[in-house]
Amino acid sequence: MVFPALLAPALLAPAPPAIRLTIDAREVSKQVVHVTLRFPVTPGPLTLEYPKWIPGMHEPVGPVQNLVRLGFAANGKPVAWRRDGYDAYGFQLTVPAGVKELEAHFDYLPRPNDSDEIAYGVAATGTLAVINPSALLLAPRGSALTKTAFAPTVLLPERWQKATSLPTTPTVSLERLMDSPIFAGEHLKRFELPSPDGVPHTLAVVADTDEVATPNAHVLACMQKLVTESAALFGARHYDKFTFLLALTSGLPQYGLEHHESTVNVLRPNALGDGSGTPGQWNANLLPHEYVHSWNGKHRRPYGLAGKTFNQPLSTDLLWVYEGMTEYLGEVLMTRCGFYPFEAEREHLRQTLVSLDGRGARTWQSLRDAALAFPLITNKGDSTRLRLSNDIYYESMLHWLEADALIRQKSNEKLSLDDFCRRFFGGVNRGPEVRPYTEAELAATLTATLPGVDWTAWLHQRFDSLEPQAPRTGLELAGWPEHLGELSEPRREQETLTDFRFSLGFRLAGARITRVEPSSFAAQAGLVVGNQLTLLNGKPFSNQALREAIRGSKTQATRLVLQVDSAREVAFDYLGGERLSVLERAGSTPDRLSLIFLRKK
Ligand SMILES: [Zn+2]
Structure with missing residues (x-):
């Protein structure tokens, strides 16, 4: 085999000159970025394009509407242009x-207070900014992401520093430029996180003050553990260095996005806690989730999501792996590295489980369809529950928990999904390399990890079938099946006052019904979302009174007469006591959930 580097230089076509890009962000705090590009050209027709399919967003949402004062010039004279009639x-x-x-x-005007700007635009306060080069460039139509060279320059306000994974080489590929967000600000602190394999990892924090930009010892310890635990989970990294970009500020919406050599994370100051309490699960999960994507989504990417250009339509089919398995592995790493207590994560899994019950959408829509429709439905779930939205994250997560527990069970606890991860995501570190995969390769690697299970059929059953109830097998195999019963934990006091799904079949916000379970007492009585409960047995309705009435019906049926919307009445003869979902240890099954989330030997 002959490597290109060994060829005589005369045999190689000269690389085309780089496109020079100047991102002038000196006025970013005034919500404007000035962009200048210089293209090497030859005379004749030319179409320049703005990025449409933004990696990690899985949607054609490039913010072209934020471009203003667009113009072109050659030799100091304006050049006329018009927009493509079929492609804005x-x-x-x-x-x-x-x-x-x-x-x-052109000038780029960000939409104020919009989390999408953090993901793929520009978001700034008076002291810090998130700048995504993907929003600040044009390229000739059809430019190959890996073969088009840019020479970028970034200008920042005086005294601001920046952190980015953008290489410092004179030129960089379009792919890497688009994949290298920049965090900048007056107050930026860097923390090196040593890794046993010697690959440099940096936590770069921007905040409104130096004090906030200095995370507490707990956060730094968790980040350090995230770096070491990821090496244990995946067996190899696929980058030369990694930068965790973290903004801790109240001035921007909270958000995150994955990249190959960095991650974008915006959180409130103190969002990650100091180890003494339980932080919000979304906060705790953000850094681990986005980091897992460096392997699952960036290095290993479904063929359909590995576009050659930024305007090539992508297929979101395998998002139930890209996002679903990342949700699972991210939550596992989050717990293993101490960002979130195991008991709280177990409760989060239970809440996820019950939130997935009774979705009308799953009587007609498979998870694969939800993945394929992702560009249409992301974050746009609705109260009818007839359309899937983020289910590819959360239902898929429970399926991957099942896969993990199944591998452990069938291998007599010798193997786990960690072994699959090392096969599928491991290998040799050749820097930020993309290795696309097919569903067949996924099934084959699962089979190589644990022969004896028909993994093709297993995947088909979970991701192509219709199933209105939440998947319970994962938690059962993990040794923590769900039961219905009474609760005493004060932490869930609020839930006991609003969640009547497993007794009467509805859930409340105040006295308003926010959810009705199919085939429940409530559904049969004709109650619908939006109904207001006004009286209970002739007295003004209160959640507490309803709860007490239900608790009193454990051995003897109780008549409950509810007045709805100050008008009609519905009556139930209810027997069964308080029924709330709880996870309980099944003594006959090993406590695999602890083994998974705490990585106990
Ligand atoms: Zn994700």
């Missing part, structure tokens, strides 16, 4: 004779 992301012009360099300029 394309700009057509004719390069005049004799012109070798075309200049493009």
Whole structure:
């Protein structure tokens, strides 16, 4: 085999000159970024495009509407342009004779207070900014992501520093440029997180003050453990260095996004706690989740999501692996590295489970369909529950928990999903390399990890079937099946006052019904979402009174007469006492959940 580097230089086509990009963010705090591009060109028709499919968003949402004052010039004279009539992301012009360099300029105006700007635009306060180069460039139509070279320059306000995984080499590929967000600010602190394999990891924190930009010892210890636990889980890394970009501020929406060599994380100051209490689960999960994507989503990427250009339509089919398995592994790492207590995570799994029950959507929509429709439905769930939205994250997560527990059970606890991870995501570190995969390879690697299970059928059953009830097998195999019973934990006091799903069949916010379970007492009585409960047995309705009445019906049926919307009445003869979902240890099954989430030997 002959490597290109060994060829005589004359045999290689000269690399085309780089596109020079200047991102002038000196006025970013005034919510404007000035962009100038200089393209090496030849005379004739040219179409320049703005990025449409943003990696990690799984949607064609590039914020082209935020471009203003767009113009082109050559040799100091304006060049006329018009937008492509069939593609609002394309700009057509004719390069005049004799012109070798075309200049493009535009201003980028971010939408204030929009979390999407953090993911793929520009978001700034008076003291810090998140700048995504993918929002600040144009490229000739059809430019190959890996073969188009840019020479970027970034100008920042005086005294601001920046952190980014953008290489410091004179030129960088379009792919890497788009994949390298920049965090900048007046107050930026860096913390090195040593790794046993010697690969550098940096936590770069921007905040409104130096004090907030200095995380407490608990957060630094968890981050250090995240770096070491990820090596144990995946067996290899696929980058030369990694930068965790973290903004701790109240001035921006909270959000995160994955990249190959860095992650974007925006949280409130103190969102990760100091180890003395339990932080919000979403907060605790953000850094681990986005980091797992460096392996699952960036290094290993479904073929359908590995576009050659930024405007090539992508297929979101395997998002139930890309996002679903990442949700699972992220929550596992979050617990293993101490960001979130195991008991709280167990409760989170239970809440996830019951939140997935009774979705009308799952009578017609498979998880695969939810993945394929992701560009249409992301974060747009609705109270009818007839459309899936983020289910590819949370239902898939419970399926991957089942896969993990199944591998442990069938191998007499010798193997786990960690072994699959080392096969599928491990290998040799060749820097930020993309290795696309097919569903067949996924099934084959599961089979290589644990032969004797028909993994193709297993995947088909979970991701192509219709099933309105939440998947309970994972928690059962993990030794913590769900039961219905009474609760005494004060932490869930609020829930006992609002959740009547397993008794009468509805859930409340105050006295308003927010959810009705199919085939329940409530559904049969014609109660619907939005109904207001006004009287209970002739007295003003209160959640506490309803709860007490239900608790009193354990051995003897109780008549409950509810007045709805100050008008009609519905009556139930209810027997069964308080029924709330709880996870309980099944003594006959090993406590695999603890083994998984605490990585006990
Ligand atoms: Zn994700």
